[in-house]
Amino acid sequence: xxxxxxxxxxxxxxxxxxxxxTSRNLIHLVVSLGVAQSGTYVLLLAIGYREGGTAPVFGxxxxxxxxxxxxxxxxxxxxxxxxxxxxxxxxxxxxQVRKREQTLDPDALHTVRG
Amino acid sequence: xxxxLVALPFLVAPALAAVGRFLPAAVDDxxxxxxxxxxxxxxxxxVLDSLDGPVxxxxxxxxxxxxxxxxxxxxxxxLSAGLAALASLxxxxxxAFAWRSFDETGALFNVLMLGFxxxxxxxxxxxxxxxxxVFFELMGVCAFAxxxxxxxxxxxxQGAFNFAVVNSVGALLxxxxxxxxxxxxxxxxxxxxxxxxxxxxxxxxxxxxxxLVAAGFMVKAGxxxxxxxxxxxxxxxxxxxxxxxxxxxxxxxxxxxxxxYWHGFSGSLDxxxxxxxxxxxxxxxxxxxxxxxxxxxxxxxxxxxVTISHAGVFLAGTALLTPEGLAGTVLYVxxxxxxxxxxxxxxxxxxxxxxxxDELLLRGRGRHLRVTGTVFLLGGxxxxxxxxxxxxxGRALVDDSARELGLGWLPPLLVVLGAxxxxxxxxxxxxxxxxxxxxxxxxxxxQHEEELEAEPKRAPSGLAPFALSLPAxxxxxxxxxxxxxxxxxxxxxxxxxxxxxxxxxxxxVLRGASVEVPPAPDAGPSRVAYAYAxxxxxxxxxLAAAGLYRNRLPRAPVAALRRLHTGAVGDEVAWTLAxxxxxxxxxxxxxx
Numbered sequence: 001x002x003x004x005x006x007x008x009x010x011x012x013x014x015x016x017x018x019x020x021x022t023s024r025n026l027i028h029l030v031v032s033l034g035v036a037q038s039g040t041y042v043l044l045l046a047i048g049y050r051e052g053g054t055a056p057v058f059g060x061x062x063x064x065x066x067x068x069x070x071x072x073x074x075x076x077x078x079x080x081x082x083x084x085x086x087x088x089x090x091x092x093x094x095x096q097v098r099k100r101e102q103t104l105d106p107d108a109l110h111t112v113r114g
Numbered sequence: 115x116x117x118x119l120v121a122l123p124f125l126v127a128p129a130l131a132a133v134g135r136f137l138p139a140a141v142d143d144x145x146x147x148x149x150x151x152x153x154x155x156x157x158x159x160x161v162l163d164s165l166d167g168p169v170x171x172x173x174x175x176x177x178x179x180x181x182x183x184x185x186x187x188x189x190x191x192x193l194s195a196g197l198a199a200l201a202s203l204x205x206x207x208x209x210a211f212a213w214r215s216f217d218e219t220g221a222l223f224n225v226l227m228l229g230f231x232x233x234x235x236x237x238x239x240x241x242x243x244x245x246x247x248v249f250f251e252l253m254g255v256c257a258f259a260x261x262x263x264x265x266x267x268x269x270x271x272q273g274a275f276n277f278a279v280v281n282s283v284g285a286l287l288x289x290x291x292x293x294x295x296x297x298x299x300x301x302x303x304x305x306x307x308x309x310x311x312x313x314x315x316x317x318x319x320x321x322x323x324x325x326l327v328a329a330g331f332m333v334k335a336g337x338x339x340x341x342x343x344x345x346x347x348x349x350x351x352x353x354x355x356x357x358x359x360x361x362x363x364x365x366x367x368x369x370x371x372x373x374x375y376w377h378g379f380s381g382s383l384d385x386x387x388x389x390x391x392x393x394x395x396x397x398x399x400x401x402x403x404x405x406x407x408x409x410x411x412x413x414x415x416x417x418x419x420v421t422i423s424h425a426g427v428f429l430a431g432t433a434l435l436t437p438e439g440l441a442g443t444v445l446y447v448x449x450x451x452x453x454x455x456x457x458x459x460x461x462x463x464x465x466x467x468x469x470x471x472d473e474l475l476l477r478g479r480g481r482h483l484r485v486t487g488t489v490f491l492l493g494g495x496x497x498x499x500x501x502x503x504x505x506x507x508g509r510a511l512v513d514d515s516a517r518e519l520g521l522g523w524l525p526p527l528l529v530v531l532g533a534x535x536x537x538x539x540x541x542x543x544x545x546x547x548x549x550x551x552x553x554x555x556x557x558x559x560x561q562h563e564e565e566l567e568a569e570p571k572r573a574p575s576g577l578a579p580f581a582l583s584l585p586a587x588x589x590x591x592x593x594x595x596x597x598x599x600x601x602x603x604x605x606x607x608x609x610x611x612x613x614x615x616x617x618x619x620x621x622x623v624l625r626g627a628s629v630e631v632p633p634a635p636d637a638g639p640s641r642v643a644y645a646y647a648x649x650x651x652x653x654x655x656x657l658a659a660a661g662l663y664r665n666r667l668p669r670a671p672v673a674a675l676r677r678l679h680t681g682a683v684g685d686e687v688a689w690t691l692a693x694x695x696x697x698x699x700x701x702x703x704x705x706x
Binding site for chain 1: 274
């Protein structure tokens with residue numbers, strides 16, 4: 001086990017969040033959020049990884065084989081599903097903004113403030 | 115009973131989504147209302163059931179074996195079951211209101227509301243970290259979509275977009291924290307996590323993990339500086355949705371922090387420094403929310419900031435880390451949630467009948483809405499926690515617990531901040547429904563400048579405004595009389611004492627032991643608490659009168675506060691990350 005996957009996870013997560021904070025385009029913003037979410041996939045999978053382990057499918061494999069942790073894989077799948085739902089919803093909102101304001105600039109959104 | 119609380123709305127929602135459009139709209143609405151009402155009944159049964167001892171339910175019969183938790187467990191103690199009951203009660207009222215007030219509810223609205231309800235009951239009862247995360251996201255996604263329900267207006271677009279992005283970032287922070295906990299303990303079940311962590315020294319990983327999970331839940335609760343999305347979203351969501359958002363969803367964030375701390379981390383983070391840190395966040399939130407509420411002319415945005423301010427008070431009450439503080443907070447949450455829901459419904463009625471919810475434009479125009487006006491004014495007063503009604507009991511328990519800890523300065527501070535927030539609501543009510551106060555007030559933040567139509571609109575569906583205001587009046591009445599349930603304070607304290615007992619909880623979940631809930635102590639408000647609450651009520655009235663006729667505030671700090679609330683999503687995410695960093699940094703300084 002090395003520290004490398006954790007560095008990758010941390011980097012991807014932070015780069016995604018930096019994109020969200022500085023974004024000048026709503027689609028770019030939504031995709032940046034997806035990038036940050038990918039960081040969590042890497043983190044989860046890295047936590048469950050075992051050197052030399054196979055996929056955790058025990059149907060026809062003898063149970064003595066070493067396998068990676070199936071729990072984090074289930075978590076990652078759930079995480080992916082959640083991410084897709086949020087992304088779809090946000091893109092629908094972005095489309096609606098474009099229809100109304102003819103722009104994808106996040107600043108076109110601010111009608112409520114103060 | 116427990117799985118039905120989540121399964122029932124989950125089964126009805128897709129069924130409605132599939133066949134709803136072929137049915138008459140009235141059938142859809144009735145099915146949704148009956149479902150929510152059935153969940154409320156089940157939730158109340160569960161509360162009664164759990165008074166003698168928490169009920170734990172392992173899905174699919176996967177009980178813990180050899181002290182290792184295997185499956186997904188729901189834990190219902192009276193406090194979390196009470197939150198589920200509050201959520202389903204508010205959902206019933208708000209569906210009943212939407213049935214009568216939206217001309218275009220449509221099957222999908224009901225589907226989303228039921229999904230939202232399932233998410234909230236699931237989050238209240240879930241006893242492992244990942245299930246909490248899943249329900250956290252589920253209620254989030256339904257809430258984003260419901261906020262954007264009137265998608266052809268600009269306000270809901272901004273509100274829903276900021277809401278979705280900031281809450282997703284919060285959920286990701288929480289998820290990273292959960293992943294770190296799993297990596298350290300190999301467990302997601304909170305009882306198991308608690309047992310494993312308690313036997314080890316507290317190191318950086320544990321601190322960072324707790325900070326991330328707590329920050330994620332604070333986003334949902336609208337704690338400063340995670341609160342910016344909340345005032346954008348609640349100001350624009352349909353009134354019937356705000357009932358659920360403000361009445362219970364925000365408070366579930368606090369519940370999440372309480373559950374994760376006591377069942378998971380209380381063995382490794384002692385209460386001294388954590389109390390100070392959480393109190394700091396709570397007081398900052400209560401103060402900023404109260405001041406910003408005072409500055410709003412838009413009634414819904416004002417109530418949104420009141421929600422933030424009260425979330426701060428709830429966090430402060432929980433942060434005492436005593437059973438009395440927790441019990442008081444839960445009673446306060448329940449009474450206050452009902453009152454806030456009634457206020458949002460009252461505003462929704464005003465919007466339906468008169469137009470924009472702008473306090474100054476509406477001056478005196480609500481005179482003919484007698485029932486609605488009464489509900490709004492009484493609701494505003496109820497926020498000041500006048501003894502012996504409604505939220506007073508919860509407030510008094512928190513006050514007394516703070517004084518026992520030697521934090522004698524805390525109750526008066528909370529009284530003053532609570533009075534400012536309540537006075538903003540009373541001021542607005544007096545201006546709109548009684549026509550009091552000056553006509554122009556340049557110090558208030560406006561969202562609408564255009565003039566209103568001269569004639570009040572007719573109620574939709576030809577209903578009398580009286581029938582429309584029935585759910586609001588019922589919620590307010592429920593909030594006010596809650597404190598009179600015999601022995602409720604003692605039962606809450608007894609249940610909270612059990613809730614904070616981590617080893618007992620672990621024995622129950624992991625070994626199937628049954629641990630007796632301690633007998634209900636004779637808990638009642640002290641004289642000092644009565645005095646504080648009476649003082650707070652009087653102060654509310656004085657401040658409201660001052661706000662109506664002589665609104666004087668220092669210009670520079672107010673303008674600075676306003677400038678912070680830009681409504682830009684990038685700024686809001688930046689504040690969220692900064693807040694998480696501050697929380698993590700403080701915890702690290704204290705415990706590392």
